[in-house]
Amino acid sequence: MIMQDSYESACQHSEKAHQIFTQHLLAPSPINYSVIYLYVCNRLPALNKEIEQHIAQDKLLTSEFIDQLFHKYIAETNNVESQVLAPFEKSINATMEKLKSQAISDKTMANNLELADRALNQSLANDNNADQAAVQKVLSFLSTNLTDSQSKHESLSKELAKTYQEVNQLKEKLKQSKEEAYLDALTGLLNRRGCDAKLADVTLEDAHCSLAIDIDHFKSINDTFGHFVGDKVIQRIAKVIKSNTSSKDVAVRFGGEEFVVVLTNQSVAQAKMIAETMRKEIHALRLMQRQTQTYLPPISVSIGIAEVNHDHTWKDVFERADKALYQAKETGRNRCVIAETVAA
Incomplete structure (x- = not known):
């Protein structure tokens, strides 16, 4: 130092x-x-x-x-x-x-x-x-x-x-x-380092919600159409995420096909509406591989939502959102699930 x-x-x-x-x-x-x-x-x-x-x-x-x-x-x-x-x-x-x-x-x-x-x-x-x-x-x-x-x-x-x-x-x-x-080179969203830096100015005492977002069956897209197309899919989804967040929010490519969004000063009901909008817009995307003129199958994401509630760290919030994400995966994918609140 x-x-x-x-x-x-x-x-x-x-x-x-x-x-x-x-x-x-x-x-x-x-x-x-x-x-x-x-x-x-x-x-x-x-x-x-x-x-x-x-x-x-x-x-x-x-x-x-x-x-x-x-x-x-x-x-x-x-x-x-x-x-x-x-x-x-x-x-x-x-x-x-x-x-x-x-x-x-x-x-x-x-x-x-x-x-x-x-x-x-x-x-x-x-x-x-x-x-x-x-x-x-x-x-x-x-x-x-x-x-x-x-x-x-x-x-x-x-x-x-x-x-x-x-x-x-x-x-x-x-x-x-x-x-x-602080930026992810592929998407222009924040990377983990940028996430940490921006969250340093966001207090856990206020009302915020975290979204854990994961692209469904992404490995299949990469295996079938190649990593170049896979990168394009990630970029398009990042664009949808960015269009549904404000400059006060924290939108992050967390790694691979995973994204994290912190919606500042938003209730869980508002976060659910935003998450559903993202999910529907992503599912409505129709992407084509230009080389073969082949349309990709419908793309979907699963989203876990966690409201800041007696959490000690952002890691705690993200873990609860992540658990909700896996519940969304286990119950059929292409859906949003709200995490259970933490007891005081």
Whole structure:
């Protein structure tokens, strides 16, 4: 688990990270920074071990190597945004504030040098003094170096602004990657991991119902028409499930031909109506195998319904819905069965 740093600690780690960038000729890009920041924090032993083994072989840390470590150790870390990118942003902001302050100071100095130069020019016009001429040369030297410093500060500010944009882009990519990791690739419904994440925000104290859905005789469909057609059947059924649920509900492909739906803030009577609608729409599907122009036999599902009722965990709710599902299977399939309530 990645722990939160204080601002002061984050700045110290950031400074160490920048030293490594310099030593290994690495650009301080968001991905490079994320990996090196965690390395100097010494909180991911496996990551540190790989980096130290790499360095022990007298190898420079390359962007390609860092990218591999990022996807291996960090991309799936839920806290990467708050624990890595946030300190990076703070470091950038702090540096930019210092640059702004320095720019104001440089501008003030430039104005003072210009005033001094004018005064010396006026004095030299009246009295050609060698000391005054020497001072003017010093002023000219300082002015030239100050102009160079201002140019470097401006260039660094632009680079920091660009890096800040890259941080935001990386945040967006991480968000997209996280969302994709929660979805079933075949159906677009949530997978088990996505189910767990969404249910974390749904309290068992409210009125909810769970549906356990299983495609009847699915093995026969796969054996007769092939897995490609089987996948199409799963996709069509998922589409029916999705069309009968809201964004507040939790629709999941639980595995194979099994689906789970949590209908939030719905009574068991309402859940039964929704389940029956799904069942009827699925049974009304008429699917054809295009290659052979052969219609598939009518498709049906069995559905178990369980209302949240004195359950301690979602697992308890799902188990009761699953038992009701098997009752539906045992009593003829293509039907919905409501689970028994749990005694208080």
